[in-house]
Amino acid sequence: MNWLRRFMYGRYGGDPLGLVLCALGLLLALLSALFGSLILRLCSMAAYVYCLFRMLSRNTYRRQRENQWFFHKITPLIRWGKLGKKQFEDRKNYRYFTCPHCGQHVRVPRGKGKIRIICPKCKQEFIKKS
Ligand SMILES: [Zn+2]
Structure with missing residues (x-):
């Protein structure tokens, strides 16, 4: 385990955007298997490669900025979902x-x-x- 710790030292690692990319890659892989689409398979692989690139990147400032951008985009969606849930419960x-x-x-x-x-x-x- 020590070699992994040494290898990851100074690298960005995982974050919520990486998790979403990984989930997106899995979803696209399932869809490509279902429909036999080469384009979906390539998109799935691209999502995985980008996720791996982000995890191993040493440019942590840039990766944090990407994660902030992601949260900036996803927050209204989360807020909208919570409001919709509350409206449904109080209907x-x-x-x-x-x-x-x-x-x-x-x-x-x-x-x-x-x-x-x-x-x-x-x-x-x-x-x-x-
Ligand atoms: Zn007003």
Whole structure:
């Protein structure tokens, strides 16, 4: 194990982007096996090679920047997924609206008829049926 530690010293190693690349490579490999597509197989291999390149890279600053870029792109998707899950769980008791002025999501009780909503972020009013 000591040789591996020596070999990896100063190298970037694994991160969430590497994990996603590896999962993408596996998914593409499965799809290529299913459809017999050479292009999918090449894309799968490219994902694996890039993942391996990132793990063994000594340019840690660049790899960290790539990982930050990845998180910057994926965060709205994660936030959207969490909001959708919460909206689904609350669907019997609450309705969700988006403020037409600032885009803030507002939760209001369901079944109260036509209501005047004051946005908690920008304090603008809008009327919706809950
Ligand atoms: Zn607002």
